[in-house]
Structures are given as C-alpha cells and as structure tokens.
Amino acid sequence: xxxxxxxxxxxxxxxxxxxxxxxxxxxxxxxxxxxxxxxxxxxxxxxxxxxxxxxxxxxxxxxxxxxxxxxxxxxxxxxxxxxxxxxxxxxxxxxxxxxxxxxxxxxxxxxxxxxxxxxxxxxxxxxxxxxxxxxxxxxxxxxxxxxxxxxxxxxxxxxxxxxxxxxxxxxxxxxxxxxxxxxxxxxxxxxxxxxxxxxxxxxxxxxxxxxxxxxxxxxxxxxxxxxxxxxxxxxxxxxxxxxxxxxxxxxxxxxxxxxxxxxxxxxxxxxxxxxxxxxxxxxxxxxxxxxxxxxxxxxxxxxxxxxxxxxxxxxxxxxxxxxxxxxxxxxxxxxxxxxxxxxxxxxxxxxxxxxxxxxxxxxxxxxxxxxxxxxxxxxxxxxxxxxxxxxxxxxxxxxxxxxxxxxxxxxxxxxxxxxxxxxxxxxxxx
Amino acid sequence: xxxxxxxxxxxxxxxxxxxxxxxxxxxxxxxxxxxxxxxxxxxxxxxxxxxxxxxxxxxxxxxxxxxxxxxxxxxxxxxxxxxxxxxxxxxxxxxxxxxxxxxxxxxxxxxxxxxxxxxxxxxxxxxxxxxxxxxxxxxxxxxxxxxxxxxxxxxxxxxxxxxxxxxxxxxxxxxxxxxxxxxxxxxxxxxxxxxxxxxxxxxxxxxxxxxxxxxxxxxxxxxxxxxxxxxxxxxxxxxxxxxxxxxxxxxxxxxxxxxxxxxxxxxxxxxxxxxxxxxxxxxxxxxxxxxxxxxxxxxxxxxxxxxxxxxxxxxxxxxxxxxxxxxxxxxxxxxxxxxxxxxxxxxxxxxxxxxxxxxxxxxxxxxxxxxxxxxxxxxxxxxxxxxxxxxxxxxxxxxxxxxxxxxxxxxxxxxxxxxxxxxxxxxxxx
Numbered sequence: 001x002x003x004x005x006x007x008x009x010x011x012x013x014x015x016x017x018x019x020x021x022x023x024x025x026x027x028x029x030x031x032x033x034x035x036x037x038x039x040x041x042x043x044x045x046x047x048x049x050x051x052x053x054x055x056x057x058x059x060x061x062x063x064x065x066x067x068x069x070x071x072x073x074x075x076x077x078x079x080x081x082x083x084x085x086x087x088x089x090x091x092x093x094x095x096x097x098x099x100x101x102x103x104x105x106x107x108x109x110x111x112x113x114x115x116x117x118x119x120x121x122x123x124x125x126x127x128x129x130x131x132x133x134x135x136x137x138x139x140x141x142x143x144x145x146x147x148x149x150x151x152x153x154x155x156x157x158x159x160x161x162x163x164x165x166x167x168x169x170x171x172x173x174x175x176x177x178x179x180x181x182x183x184x185x186x187x188x189x190x191x192x193x194x195x196x197x198x199x200x201x202x203x204x205x206x207x208x209x210x211x212x213x214x215x216x217x218x219x220x221x222x223x224x225x226x227x228x229x230x231x232x233x234x235x236x237x238x239x240x241x242x243x244x245x246x247x248x249x250x251x252x253x254x255x256x257x258x259x260x261x262x263x264x265x266x267x268x269x270x271x272x273x274x275x276x277x278x279x280x281x282x283x284x285x286x287x288x289x290x291x292x293x294x295x296x297x298x299x300x301x302x303x304x305x306x307x308x309x310x311x312x313x314x315x316x317x318x319x320x321x322x323x324x325x326x327x328x329x330x331x332x333x334x335x336x337x338x339x340x341x342x343x344x345x346x347x348x349x350x351x352x353x354x355x356x357x358x359x360x361x362x363x364x365x366x367x368x369x370x371x372x373x374x375x376x377x378x379x380x381x382x383x384x385x386x387x388x389x390x391x392x393x394x395x396x397x398x399x400x401x402x403x404x405x406x407x408x409x410x411x412x413x414x415x416x417x418x419x420x421x422x423x424x425x426x427x428x429x430x
Numbered sequence: 431x432x433x434x435x436x437x438x439x440x441x442x443x444x445x446x447x448x449x450x451x452x453x454x455x456x457x458x459x460x461x462x463x464x465x466x467x468x469x470x471x472x473x474x475x476x477x478x479x480x481x482x483x484x485x486x487x488x489x490x491x492x493x494x495x496x497x498x499x500x501x502x503x504x505x506x507x508x509x510x511x512x513x514x515x516x517x518x519x520x521x522x523x524x525x526x527x528x529x530x531x532x533x534x535x536x537x538x539x540x541x542x543x544x545x546x547x548x549x550x551x552x553x554x555x556x557x558x559x560x561x562x563x564x565x566x567x568x569x570x571x572x573x574x575x576x577x578x579x580x581x582x583x584x585x586x587x588x589x590x591x592x593x594x595x596x597x598x599x600x601x602x603x604x605x606x607x608x609x610x611x612x613x614x615x616x617x618x619x620x621x622x623x624x625x626x627x628x629x630x631x632x633x634x635x636x637x638x639x640x641x642x643x644x645x646x647x648x649x650x651x652x653x654x655x656x657x658x659x660x661x662x663x664x665x666x667x668x669x670x671x672x673x674x675x676x677x678x679x680x681x682x683x684x685x686x687x688x689x690x691x692x693x694x695x696x697x698x699x700x701x702x703x704x705x706x707x708x709x710x711x712x713x714x715x716x717x718x719x720x721x722x723x724x725x726x727x728x729x730x731x732x733x734x735x736x737x738x739x740x741x742x743x744x745x746x747x748x749x750x751x752x753x754x755x756x757x758x759x760x761x762x763x764x765x766x767x768x769x770x771x772x773x774x775x776x777x778x779x780x781x782x783x784x785x786x787x788x789x790x791x792x793x794x795x796x797x798x799x800x801x802x803x804x805x806x807x808x809x810x811x812x813x814x815x816x817x818x819x820x821x822x823x824x825x826x827x828x829x830x831x832x833x834x835x836x837x838x839x840x841x842x843x844x845x846x847x848x849x850x851x852x853x854x855x856x857x858x859x860x
Contacts, residue, residue: 002664020664022630022821040632067821071664097792099821123817126629135631139585146576155569158656160851161591161639162604162615164858174592176606176615178653179643181858185592185606185615192851195860199556200452201565202470208638209591213609223608226588234432234450234501362527383860387553391452391497391529421590421622428594428611430625430813 006041006261008086012076016091019044019072022127023064023099025108033062036083037072040132045082046072046090057093067099067107067127115416122421122430133262134417137255138406142207144254145228148247154205154230159192161185161209165380172213185211188399191384193231194331194360197395198387202233207402217425219414220352222403224423231397237333237343237359240396241319244347244355245275247400248317252409268410271316277347278318285310285320299324307351314348321345330370332358347400349408357398364388436471436691438516442506446521449474449502452557453494453529455538463492466513467502470562475512476502476520487523497529497537497557545846552851552860563692564847567685568836572637574684575658578677584635584660589622591615591639595810602643615641618829621814623661624761624790627825628817632663637832647855649844650782652833654853661827667763667773667789670826671749674777674785675705677830678747682839698840701746707777708748715740715750729754737781744778751775760800762788777830779838787828794818 003017021039035046048061064070074088105113105124118125125131146156162178163186173184186192189206196204210227232240252272256263263270280288285306286296292309296302302310302320310320325334325342332342344358361367367388368378378385403418416422421430433447451469465476478491494500504520535543535554548555555561576586592608593616603614616622619636626634640657662670682702686693693700710718715736716726722739726732732740732750740750755764755772762772774788791797797818798808808815833848846852851860 020823038630040630069821069823096824097822100819103820104816120813121816123625123628124820126626126631132630135587136585139587142586143576143580146573150573155566156572157565157569157850158639160654160853162641162654162853162858174606174608176604178604178858179645179855183858192860195553196556196850198553200468200470200562201556209588211592215609224590224592383550386534386551389530390533390554391499392527393450393499394526420587420626423590423592425609428592428608428613430622 004041005037005039005044005084008044008076008084008088010078012086013078014075016073016075017088019074019088020096021070021072022107023066023068023070025066026061026064028062033058035061035064037070038127038129042129043083045079045084045087046074046093047077047079047082047087048090053090057090060093060095061090064095065099065101067103067124068095069097069099070095115414119416119422119427120430126420129265131417133259133265134406134410134412135420136262137259137266137410138402138418140255140258141251141406141409142402144251144258145207145247146205147254148250149205149230152203152243154203154232155201157193157196157201157204157206158208159186159189159196159206161211165191165382165384174211174213187212188227189229190329190331190399191381193229193397194395195384195387197231197233197362198390198392200233202393203230204232205230210399215425219416220404220407222415222419222422222424225419226402228400228402228405229397231360231395233393233395235359235396236394237321237345237357237396240357240359240398241279241321241345241347242276244357244398244400245273245277245317245319248277248347248354248405249273249275251405255409266410270409273315273317278315279321279345280310280314280318281321282323282341288313299326301327304351307348307353311348311351316349317354318348319345320348328358330374330376331360331367333361343396345398347398349404352404352408354404354408355398355400357396359394359396362388362392362394364392434471435467435469435474435514438474438506438514438518440508442516443508444505446503446505447518449504449518450526451500451502452537453496453498453500455496456491456494458492463488465491465494467500468557468559472559473513475509475514475517476504476523477507477509477512477517478520483520487520490523490525491520494525495529495531497533497554498525499527499529500525545844549846549852549857550860556850559695561847563689563695564836564840564842565850566692567689567696567840568832568848570685570688571681571836571839572832574681574688575637575677576635577684578680579635579660582633582673584633584662585631587623587626587631587634587636588638589616589619589626589636591641595621595812595814604641604643617642618657619659620759620761620829621811623659623827624825625814625817627661627663627792628820628822632823633660634662635660640829645855649846650834650837652845652849652852652854655849656832658830658832658835659827661790661825663823663825665789665826666824667751667775667787667826670787670789670828671709671751671775671777672706674787674828674830675703675707675747675749678707678777678784678835679703679705681835685839696840700839703745703747708745709751709775710740710744710748711752712750712754712771713752718743729756731757734781737778737783741778741781746779747784748778749775750778758788760804760806761790761797763791773826775828777828779834782834782838784834784838785828785830787826789824789826792818792822792824794822
C-alpha cells in the first residue's frame with residue numbers, strides 16, 4: 001500500500017512502506033548517500049549506508065538524476081535530524097522514468113527564474129512546493145464556494161461558451177467559425193443566467209471559463225479566466241451582497257482550516273475578514289479620491305489611481321455601491337426615485353475589483369429602453385429579451401473572478417500566478 | 431420569511447406565510463377562485479372565496495395571466511382536496527411581473543411541443559416540473575462526482591480552452607482568432623491533464639466544457655458538452671477503471687437518496703449498478719457481434735450495429751477493454767508483450783459509450799514513435815512532449831461525458847434533453 005511522505009508517522013517505525021515520487025536531491029557522502037524524495041504532500045529522506053543496503057540499490061540511488069520518478073520500498077526509522085523526523089532505509093529502489101539533464105528549470109528553487117521562463121516550463125515550475133501550494137489552495141477555495149452555494153440553495157448550471165450574442169455590446173469578443181455561422185466565445189454567462197431566472201430556477205451558480213479579447217496586458221487581467229457567477233430571483237442587490245460577503249468570509253475560514261500546511265509552505269497567515277463589509281457609496285468614493293488629489297467626473301468609472309487612494313481609507317474588503325447608471329451595463333436596475341444611479345456594487349480587496357453585481361432590470365419595457373440608450377439594438381438580444389415578456393421575476397446577481405480572489409487572498413503579485421496555464425495577449429502555449 | 435411551496439406543513443396551519451412563484455393555473459368558479467402557484471419546489475393552491483378575501487385581491491387573482499410572477503401572503507389551512515394537502519387564503523397578492531399572452535409554449539404541458547420549439551423557448555420549457563427535475567438531478571450528479579473525487583484525493587484543476595495544439599490531430603476543431611494568432615477551442619483536456627502528471631499533482635480532475643466540430647447531427651452528440659476528466663499518477667488502466675465504476679455507482683446512490691422528489695416527478699426508479707462492472711475484451715466483443723451477424727474487421731472501431739448486438743448480452747454497465755492499439759489515440763499504452771493491443775477501455779451503458787480511458791504512455795521515446803506512426807508530427811506537440819523528458823510518472827485516466835451519463839441514467843431519448851442550451855450543427859441560439 002502506497003503512502004504519501006506526509007503520512008509516515010510513529011506507527012510506521014520498523015515497518016516497510018512503499019513510496020512514489022520525484023528525486024528532489026541526492027547527497028553523496030561516499031559510503032553514505034541521502035536521497036530526498038518529494039511527492040505532492042512533502043519530502044522524506046531515503047538513507048543509504050553502503051554497508052547496510054543492497055549494492056545494486058546503492059549504486060542506482062547514487063547515480064539517479066534529479067527529478068527522476070522512483071518507487072521506493074523501505075523500512076521506516078525515527079531520525080530527528082531528517083526532515084519530518086523519519087528516514088527510510090530502502091529494500092527496493094526502482095527508477096520508473098529517468099529525467100534528462102540539465103533541467104530547463106530548477107525545481108529546488110536555488111536559481112530564481114523569470115515568470116515567462118517558469119510559465120514556458122510550467123510542469124516543472126508546478127513541482128515547487130510553494131507553487132503547488134497555490135493550486136492546492138485554489139482547489140480548496142473552489143470546493144468551499146460550491147459547498148456554501150449549495151447550502152444556500154443555489155443550483156449548479158452550465159451555460160454555453162459558444163454564443164451568437166455579445167453580452168455587453170460587441171467589444172472584446174473572440175470570434176469563432178461555427179460551421180457556416182459567425183459565433184463568439186462568451187465573455188460572461190450574464191444573459192444566460194438571467195434567462196434561467198425566467199426559467200424559474202430561482203437560484204443558480206456557475207463556475208466556468210469566460211473569454212475576453214482585451215488587448216492590454218496587465219498583472220490583473222487574463223484573456224481566459226474562471227468566473228464564479230450567481231443569479232438569484234426574489235433578491236435585490238443587498239441580498240446578493242450579503243451572500244457574497246458571507247461567501248468570501250467562509251472561503252477564508254475554510255482555507256485557513258483545511259490548507260494549514262499549504263499556507264505554511266507559502267508563509268501566509270490568513271485573517272478571516274469580518275462581515276458585513278463596509279458599503280462605500282460611489283459619491284463618497286469620488287469625494288475621497290478628490291481629497292487625495294484624483295478628480296473623477298461624476299458618472300465615470302474609478303481610475304486605478306483613484307482606487308489606490310480610496311483603498312487606503314478602507315478595510316481589506318469593502319463594497320463600492322450605488323454607481324452612476326451610465327457607468328454600468330444596461331441590465332443594472334436604476335433606483336426608482338433617482339434613475340441616474342443604479343443598484344449596483346463592486347466588491348473590492350484593496351484597490352483590486354474582485355466581483356461586480358447588481359439588482360437587474362426585470363421589466364421588459366425598461367430593459368428595451370436601457371439597451372437603446374446604451375446605443376445597442378434590441379433586435380440583437382432576441383432570445384434574452386423574450387424571456388422578460390412571459391414572467392421574469394425580480395432578480396440580482398454577481399460575478400466573482402476566481403483568479404482575482406485567489407490572487408488577493410494569497411497576496412500574489414501577478415494574476416498569472418493564480419492560474420496554471422495563463423492566456424494573455426502573447427501567451428497561447430503551453 | 432419566504433417559504434417554498436414544499437416547505438408548507440402542519441406547523442404552518444393557521445399562520446401567515448409568504449410565497450413567491452408563477453401562476454400555473456387559475457380556475458374561476460365565480461364566487462370562488464383557485465390559483466395554483468408554482469415555484470421550483472412544487473405547487474400550492476391559493477383559495478379565494480369572494481366573501482372572505484379582500485375585494486382587490488380577489489379581482490387581481492381572477493384576472494392574473496398564467497405564468498405571471500406573484501408574491502402571495504396568506505393564512506395556511508389544511509385542505510385534503512388541495513394538491514399537497516394545504517391551501518392558502520391570501521391576505522396579500524402582488525403581481526410582480528405580468529406575463530404576456532398567449533405564451534409561445536405551454537408550460538402546463540397540455541399541448542406537447544416539438545423539441546426544436548421547446549429549445550427555442552427553453553426558459554418556458556424549463557419551467558415544466560419534468561424538465562426542471564432533469565437539471566436538479568444534474569446538479570446533484572455534479573456535486574456527487576466532486577465529493578467522490580475529492581474523497582479519493584483528486585485535486586480540481588482548470589485547463590485552458592483556448593489552445594494552439596489539437597489533442598488528437600487536427601480534425602474536429604473550431605478555429606478561433608486569438609489576436610494575431612490562429613488558435614482552437616480545446617476538444618479535450620487530455621494533453622494538459624497529462625502535463626499535470628508531469629507537474630507532480632498526482633491526481634487531478636476537471637469538469638469543464640469541451641468543443642468538437644463534428645459535422646454529424648445525432649441524438650447522442652453535442653458540439654459543446656461538459657466532460658468529467660481525471661488523470662492519476664502511479665495508477666494503471668485497472669486502477670482508474672476501479673475509480674470510474676465506483677464513481678458511477680456512487681452517483682446512482684446519491685441521486686436515488688437526494689433526488690427522490692425529482693425522480694418521482696419523472697416517474698423513474700433508479701437501480702444502483704453493482705460493482706465491479708463486467709470487463710468484456712474487444713476480441714470477445716467482435717466475436718459476439720459476429721455471431722449476431724455484424725462483422726467488424728479486427729482493429730476497427732465497433733459500429734453502432736455491433737454495439738447494439740453486444741449490449742443485449744451485457745448488464746446495464748460494462749467495460750470493453752483491450753482495444754487494438756490502432757483504434758485508439760496515440761497516447762494509449764500498448765501491452766509490453768502484445769503491442770498491437772493497448773491498455774484502454776470504454777465504459778458502456780447499453781450501446782452508449784459513456785467514458786473512454788487508458789493507461790497512458792509515459793515514456794518519451796515510445797510516445798514520439800506512436801505520434802509518428804499515427805501520421806502526426808512530434809514538432810506540433812512541443813510543450814506536451816517536453817513534460818515527458820524530465821520525470822513523467824506512469825499514469826492513467828479517463829473522460830466521462832456528463833450529458834451522456836445523465837441521459838443514460840434518466841433514460842432520455844435525446845442528449846439535447848440533458849443540457850440546458852444545446853449546441854449542435856444548426857443550433858447556436860439560445
């Protein structure tokens with residue numbers, strides 16, 4: 001029975017265990033060889049005293065190249081000086097796949113590499129415990145999100161990624177040839193999840209890829225990303241903000257508890273943010289920016305410079321609410337008594353936008369009017385608009401960027417660190 | 431506090447409840463009006479005796495059009511003749527969004543519609559309890575899959591859908607314009623999940639969209655589908671078949687227990703398949719087909735006609751194993767002592783293929799040889815092949831079609847019933 005390195009304990013002392021993994025290091029002291037075996041859970045020392053192990057095994061271990069894949073059987077011994085406190089004296093040592101040398105990237109991280117080089121050889125980069133820890137935490141984050149949303153009564157759905165209609169007008173779309181037709185990669189499940197409110201599913205979520213043909217290359221944009229989306233009927237913007245802040249707090253809690261080891265590999269201690277998060281009105285936000293020397297004309301989006309000033313006044317997580325209607329997509333619900341402002345919000349972490357949402361317009365006539373005011377044609381929203389004519393409930397929702405959430409939680413400097421195989425303006429491989 | 435219709439019980443009798451939903455039916459008996467309110471969990475009768483309810487409420491309920499969205503407050507009464515055993519006498523009845531008439535599709539299912547019409551107005555089709563039940567079960571199936579795979583130590587990953595390399599040669603790919611470059615929609619995460627074995631993640635899974643530009647329109651093919659994929663290091667084909675059959679049995683168990691209500695809406699009783707599933711060798715399979723009058727030359731794939739003959743001899747679920755190497759993709763591992771046969775398998779339900787998998791080739795030289803034998807160029811597999819040179823463990827995996835699994839579990843006649851918004855040769859909207 002195979003054991004992970006992290007599973008070796010007091011109860012194994014004196015017993016034979018089977019280990020699989022990669023050769024992290026070989027230290028050859030002549031008559032004594034130490035091999036550090038690495039698997040996805042950690043490291044263990046394989047100790048080979050020349051006089052005590054089989055000659056063939058000794059020679060094989062002495063010569064094995066770094067990052068080769070091996071199967072080791074051996075007897076466990078307590079050894080305070082070994083990493084983890086145990087060592088294994090091998091009775092079998094099989095090289096399952098020998099690695100070529102030299103390696104294109106140093107897994108032992110003695111030589112720091114540029115991000116581009118690391119991404120070119122991502123399979124080696126991911127073997128570094130600090131990098132692998134990011135994706136173990138990502139796994140935990142995704143399970144935490146689904147567990148929470150299921151508990152809250154949300155139904156998981158999958159909406160199509162090949163679509164005929166742009167979500168928010170025709171910009172930033174990747175075109176596809178779909179047989180004889182022109183089609184696009186969906187930039188957001190927005191229209192579909194709203195249609196599903198018309199379908200009576202009441203509360204849905206989707207975790208799936210979104211595609212944006214944004215030309216600019218920044219440390220916080222990807223051209224293909226994973227979006228966590230919800231939509232909920234009979235809820236307003238306040239209702240879905242409440243879901244969102246409790247979700248974020250829950251993720252931090254779950255990751256703190258379930259990923260203690262991986263957080264320690266990354267040297268991170270998470271502070272679970274307290275709910276409710278502060279609600280900062282857009283009008284207050286531009287006032288703070290103004291006082292900090294950055295003027296935003298009312299109605300415009302907040303610049304990065306403005307957001308950096310605002311972030312200094314706020315806790316780690318906060319909402320910016322009540323945005324000008326003109327600054328948000330056509331489907332955001334304007335306030336009845338003040339239609340130039342809409343029931344929308346952004347969830348911020350410092351100056352990084354994590355999520356964006358709103359109560360949506362559920363009234364057909366108002367929606368058509370808003371589409372026209374935004375300079376678009378209602379005809380191009382055929383199937384979407386139809387769903388508003390035959391019993392569309394009031395509803396609200398948001399989209400949360402999985403990579404941005406992970407990036408902000410772990411303090412990663414570049415969003416490319418939060419996704420295994422990033423797609424950007426220039427990177428399509430691997 | 432809002433209650434779902436299904437939550438109304440003995441403890442609510444005499445109390446006021448708040449309900450949200452759609453007007454399923456209005457029966458007007460002059461001085462007595464019955465409104466059937468539908469939400470995603472079921473139905474409840476709203477009873478309006480003219481003399482006992484507010485006149486405005488009475489008139490509003492009498493006139494409300496079917497499929498309008500309403501909020502109803504009222505007092506619960508036990509009423510054995512009402513569906514579910516309870517009725518509500520309203521104290522408030524607000525029409526939140528009035529539906530237009532006539533409806534493009536009958537939600538009460540009195541008039542059966544063609545599939546194409548149903549899909550054109552999918553938001554209305556999905557309001558039918560029998561249709562919604564399919565997607566509630568789909569939700570349960572997806573949670574069951576992830577729970578099981580997490581328990582088995584698999585890590586959830588997301589691999590890119592925009593790729594530069596075809597998985598299995600250049601056929602059946604949708605081309606994309608990716609800035610200046612030519613790119614494709616990925617037809618399978620195969621190459622990426624294998625690279626992740628090289629990355630030392632050991633066991634990964636992904637549930638995500640796959641895209642196939644297959645020209646033919648059948649009841650069991652989609653051009654965009656959800657694939658459940660795993661890849662596991664230090665496992666062979668037998669190991670991952672064991673995971674797969676236990677997963678399928680677990681899904682049936684979980685759906686049986688958690689979706690009792692939705693199965694009853696569909697009039698389905700699930701039989702949990704017994705593990706292990708039978709393993710039928712390819713050679714035996716073509717012998718059975720031959721005896722049934724369908725000759726398959728050794729080395730060729732099994733025709734639908736052959737599979738239908740074979741299915742008659744087998745239980746609901748079975749594996750066809752040990753396929754000719756030439757009939758499977760280049761990455762399937764040939765047997766050492768019989769390289770014309772490979773360590774691959776298909777999981778079948780009757781004559782429908784649900785999943786396909788294999789032990790993979792982990793040896794660089796053999797892999798290059800197989801790519802060349804399949805008439806492809808190793809140069810076009812650059813990043814994939816590199817991962818095999820520096821410590822690729824032995825590994826195996828499979829891909830399981832989510833829609834096929836759901837279709838076969840629920841006995842759906844057309845795979846388009848198993849996905850909310852199908853994409854096929856002709857359908858790109860909604």
